[in-house]
Amino acid sequence: MQPPVDTDRLAKAQMTRLIREDWGRILAALTSSVGNYSLAEDSLQDAVISALQVWPRKGLPDNPAAWMISVARRKALDRLRRQNTMTRKEDELAQWLEMHQDAPDTDIATIPDQRLELIYTCCHPALDQKSRVALTLRALGGLSTEHIARAFLDKPEAMAARLTRAKKKLSMAGIRFKLPDPEDIAPRTDAVLRVIYLIFNEGAHASNGDLTRGDLVTEAIRLGRILSALLPDNTETKGLLALMLLSDSRRFARVDASGNFVPLEAQNRARWDRAKITEGLNLVEIALSHAPAGPYAIQAAISALHAQAATFGDTDWPQIVALYDVLRTRTPNPIIAVNQAVALSYAQTPQVGLAALDCLLPDAKLEAYQPYHSCRADLLVRMGQVDAAAQSYRRAIDLSPSKAQARFLEHRLRALYIG
Amino acid sequence: MQYMLLIYNAETNGPQPGTEEFGPYMQGYIDFTAEVREAGKLIGGEALESVASATTVSVRGGKTELVDGPFAETKEQLGGYYILDCVDLDEALKYAAKIPDAAYGRVEVRPVMIFD
Numbered sequence: 001m002q003p004p005v006d007t008d009r010l011a012k013a014q015m016t017r018l019i020r021e022d023w024g025r026i027l028a029a030l031t032s033s034v035g036n037y038s039l040a041e042d043s044l045q046d047a048v049i050s051a052l053q054v055w056p057r058k059g060l061p062d063n064p065a066a067w068m069i070s071v072a073r074r075k076a077l078d079r080l081r082r083q084n085t086m087t088r089k090e091d092e093l094a095q096w097l098e099m100h101q102d103a104p105d106t107d108i109a110t111i112p113d114q115r116l117e118l119i120y121t122c123c124h125p126a127l128d129q130k131s132r133v134a135l136t137l138r139a140l141g142g143l144s145t146e147h148i149a150r151a152f153l154d155k156p157e158a159m160a161a162r163l164t165r166a167k168k169k170l171s172m173a174g175i176r177f178k179l180p181d182p183e184d185i186a187p188r189t190d191a192v193l194r195v196i197y198l199i200f201n202e203g204a205h206a207s208n209g210d211l212t213r214g215d216l217v218t219e220a221i222r223l224g225r226i227l228s229a230l231l232p233d234n235t236e237t238k239g240l241l242a243l244m245l246l247s248d249s250r251r252f253a254r255v256d257a258s259g260n261f262v263p264l265e266a267q268n269r270a271r272w273d274r275a276k277i278t279e280g281l282n283l284v285e286i287a288l289s290h291a292p293a294g295p296y297a298i299q300a301a302i303s304a305l306h307a308q309a310a311t312f313g314d315t316d317w318p319q320i321v322a323l324y325d326v327l328r329t330r331t332p333n334p335i336i337a338v339n340q341a342v343a344l345s346y347a348q349t350p351q352v353g354l355a356a357l358d359c360l361l362p363d364a365k366l367e368a369y370q371p372y373h374s375c376r377a378d379l380l381v382r383m384g385q386v387d388a389a390a391q392s393y394r395r396a397i398d399l400s401p402s403k404a405q406a407r408f409l410e411h412r413l414r415a416l417y418i419g
Numbered sequence: 420m421q422y423m424l425l426i427y428n429a430e431t432n433g434p435q436p437g438t439e440e441f442g443p444y445m446q447g448y449i450d451f452t453a454e455v456r457e458a459g460k461l462i463g464g465e466a467l468e469s470v471a472s473a474t475t476v477s478v479r480g481g482k483t484e485l486v487d488g489p490f491a492e493t494k495e496q497l498g499g500y501y502i503l504d505c506v507d508l509d510e511a512l513k514y515a516a517k518i519p520d521a522a523y524g525r526v527e528v529r530p531v532m533i534f535d
Binding site for chain 1: 420506
């Protein structure tokens with residue numbers, strides 16, 4: 001044991017760091033040994049509470065991770081014994097825990113890394129999408145239920161109930177803690193990537209200045225890094241990580257001093273995060289090195305072309321249009337088509353862009369999609385059709401998911417008649 | 420683990436007796452049953468007569484009440500089931516996808532409760 005830590009605050013900070021860094025690995029190791037995710041998570045939570053009480057008094061143990069595993073195993077045994085009846089399986093588990101209460105005194109680095117099993121379990125397609133997202137943030141990210149609820153603007157009770165249901169399903173339905181069968185790896189990995197990208201988008205589309213939701217972006221990138229390290233040969237994982245880094249590199253240029261949204265063409269490119277761009281560009285190169293490139297790699301390549309342009313005018317629009325063509329053959333999607341129409345308007349003329357948008361109608365989903373109307377409005381402005389543009393802006397304002405976006409569009413609408 | 424695979428479909432949906440598709444469809448069931456039997460997975464399974472033959476029973480206040488018809492008047496009805504012994508949900512889901520009616524209706528996969 002090291003000398004006692006002076007203040008609670010320091011211990012808590014160290015604890016938080018440990019939980020955030022090692023939570024996923026410890027939880028994966030525990031789940032693997034007790035064979036039950038729910039029991040593993042509850043017991044680890046118990047161990048965290050113990051650590052908060054013990055560590056400030058006795059000092060940090062030499063090997064915090066081994067300490068946590070050992071205490072969590074004891075807590076799991078307590079939990080099993082507190083039940084009135086035990087099934088045969090639980091009885092066997094209790095005996096095993098009794099014999100293995102002390103974790104091998106090894107560093108976290110030598111505990112077999114089973115986070116991949118954990119992430120595939122949390123993103124199992126038999127769980128509904130939102131539960132996969134919540135469970136992944138809880139299990140791999142070590143985020144508390146309250147934190148996840150806040151980030152998704154849900155009531156803590158509702159999020160707790162969702163997590164409980166998901167954990168119950170994991171154990172009752174017989175979803176095993178394992179890697180997917182070889183023939184399932186591709187679709188199951190896609191499901192994991194989708195969860196990470198959902199977390200990212202949830203954070204990225206949050207109203208600006210909302211730090212809790214901004215955390216989701218950081219968390220998604222962290223999960224992307226973990227997955228990329230665990231699946232070194234999977235280029236789509238690199239593609240997703242690149243896409244998130246490149247998009248996030250513009251985070252601080254996307255809002256002005258008063259918190260208003262700044263579109264790409266008006267952003268101060270000096271405020272783009274160069275470190276993220278460099279890392280993102282390197283990853284894009286790897287992601288594109290294996291044909292056929294997946295949808296995340298292609299979107300990252302588009303984002304990379306924006307990142308490489310010194311000014312908005314320097315953007316390689318024809319190349320972006322071509323990449324959208326490839327993307328549309330992979331994932332036919334009207335939203336991609338809207339983005340391509342914008343690229344076309346710069347590669348050629350606003351008229352060509354507008355014609356491309358018109359080709360997409362009628363499509364009820366698209367007509368309820370805010371960016372469709374704001375893009376249309378922008379093109380009409382560039383063509384000098386003020387009244388038609390105003391009509392599209394009004395429609396876009398009505399459909400805006402956030403106040404910040406509505407404010408931005410209202411500003412554009414007013415500028416039509418002033419400027 | 421044992422799983423019950425409940426096969427739901429609208430009775431008028433999918434290949435109907437007397438049509439050209441009906442033969443291959445039924446052969447699909449014969450093949451599937453043989454496959455799960457040979458793999459040592461089959462615990463049981465039956466097809467059910469049409470919902471037109473169903474009677475629903477309830478007892479309230481000691482009095483037995485009968486209703487002509489199925490429990491719920493839904494478009495898709497329980498048409499049959501398999502009980503399979505699988506290593507985990509993944510295996511059960513793969514078998515469920517092979518049931519011929521999965522291509523027309525839906526198959527619900529439920530673990531059988533263990534009392535021990």
